[in-house]
Amino acid sequence: MSERTQRFRPGESVPESGIYECDCGKAHRWSTSTNVKDHTFPPLPEDCSGGAWIMKDPAHPAS
Numbered sequence: 001m002s003e004r005t006q007r008f009r010p011g012e013s014v015p016e017s018g019i020y021e022c023d024c025g026k027a028h029r030w031s032t033s034t035n036v037k038d039h040t041f042p043p044l045p046e047d048c049s050g051g052a053w054i055m056k057d058p059a060h061p062a063s
Contacts, residue, residue: 007052024050
């Protein structure tokens with residue numbers, strides 16, 4: 001499974017800096033900082049029916 005389709009649950013470690021979107025389809029977004037090793041995914045918004053975060057845009061796309 002590619003990182004673009006992999007789902008990350010709240011509380012898991014962020015694998016790569018970038019913008020993540022919830023998987024409910026309402027485009028709730030969360031942007032990580034560059035120090036990803038020390039960060040975890042936040043809870044999903046209260047009005048979100050999804051269950052995980054998905055990478056939307058990496059901070060450092062491959063060239």
